[in-house]
Amino acid sequence: MKLTLSAEDQAFREEVREFMRTSLPEDIKARFERSIHLPKEDFVRWQKILYNKGWIAPAWPKEYGGTGWDPIKRYIFDQEMNAAGAPPPIAFAFSMVGPVLYTFANQAQKDHFLPRILSSEDFWCQGFSEPGSGSDLASLKTRAVRDGDEYVVNGSKIWTTLGQYADWIFCLVRTDSSVKKQEGISFLLIDMKTPGISVTPIITIDGGHEVNQVFFEDVRVPVENLVGEEGKGWTYAKFLLSHERTGIAGVGRSRHQLRKLKALAAKEVDDEGRPLIENARFMERLAAVEIELMALDATVMRMITTSKSGRPGPESSLLKIKGTEIQQAITELLLEAVGPYAQPYLPESQHPGWNGEPISSLEANLAAPYYLNWRKSSIYGGSNEIQKNIIAKAFLGL
Structure with a gap:
């Protein structure tokens, strides 16, 4: 599936790109690029910037404080935010409990909680x-x-x-x-x-x-x-989990990590002293992951544009499985790219307050933490084995 943007959507992409360039604080961007674990203050400060712009809840209906964007604009926003190296708004508030509240809560709960979520007053x-x-x-x-x-x-x-x-x-x-x-x-x-x-x-x-x-x-x-x-509660939980699993697919995040991996492959060398980007076996594996990501991207777009709500139902399990497999494959290639330089493992380097010197490069310093941390992605949000059971029941009638 090839996505061709209208002139209006292309103009919107440029607007988002310019906003990210001028409004994302450099210190937050730098910490997010080098760290897995950001402090609460960084998340809240960035979320308030998005809130003041009116862009904190892209998928929410306009009457509840959302943008009212169509799926294409939400897609563009997600891609550009990831490309800019910006931390995503906390999913528990904006992609999980928020949609449950505006869909199932009573008016008093909506009036109390939704504004406080949007403003980041409640975490x-x-x-x-x-x-x-x-x-x-x-x-x-x-x-x-x-x-x-x-x-x-x-x-x-x-x-x-x-x-x-x-x-x-x-x-x-x-x-x-x-x-x-x-x-x-x-x-x-x-x-x-x-x-x-x-x-x-x-x-x-x-x-x-x-x-x-x-x-x-x-x-x-x-x-x-x-x-x-x-x-x-089980009904509301299933509704919530379909939102969570769609987000776990992480197409924008994976594309950003893939770009960084390609740049790294141009700098690192193989056993014969050639840049990794000239190593046929490494590039074959990298290309295979990129093709999988392109297919996932097309699948996400097909699902959200054909769904009345802009969100998949049980088919979100497909996105979760493939998205997490791609995320893990990218971290494996990153680990392979830096080779033995990933072994001097400095877990403290992933914390925002660390100001030491990496052993060789920032990428090498983060390779092991990223690899280890992303082992979780095929488990959380319902393990991938459970997702396969959901697919078997919902689509295959087993």
Whole structure:
């Protein structure tokens, strides 16, 4: 599929490109380019710049503070933001809980939460996975027991990305154990400052603090924080996950990383002293990944332009599988390109405050952290094995 832009869309591309050039703070761009783990302050500062421009929520309907852009403009914006090296707005707020709220929440919840999400006054994290209930999300055990005008929540959530920064967490909780497991789940919004909540860091294999375990001990949550109907949380979760998996495809991000990899291949040499970009075997593998990315890009565009909502349904599982496979393949090629220079692993170099000297180059310094960190992508958002089951059921009738 070849995307040909209209004159209007081409003008919009130039507008976005100029905005990114003039408005993205250089310090944020530099830290994002060299770091996996940005501090909350960088995310919020950049999000407020996008908010003041009116571009913070490209996929939201205009009546809720979004741009009202069509799928092509959203595609252009995503591509140009990634090309500029800009951090994406936090998905938990803008791609996950936000769409759930404007689709299923009551008016009071919309009026309270949506403006605070748009302005970055509230920073959100996701409370889905649990110990022993990761890909089998429906088996979750965190309970919310009704007590008058409150729910009393007990249990824990794990792999809670950026939970150490969050003001609010949206949670799936079990409100009824007497029915089919998917039917006893509700969608609850919980203030992270509520007594009884504790956050324990999990240091990942790349040496970073990105995820956490969150514990709930007799946490009292107002019933008014229930989204939609009690027992309908599974329906809202499936809606949310289709948004998440589409974003996980990460076409713009992968294209940006591929450009950097090509530039690196022009500088690094193989065992015979030739630039890697002249090494037939390496370039064959790089070309194969680029072809896969082009096919994924065309598939994303076909899906979002034919979907009435601009978002895929179950077919988002296809995007998730292929997108994460491509992301991991790029990190593998990056590791191969820098060779032994990736071995002096300096995990501290990925943190924004680090001001040391890399062993050989910035790319070599980040090769191992990127490779290790992106092992997660085929697991989160529902493991790729689970996505294959969804495809088999939804499309093949198995």
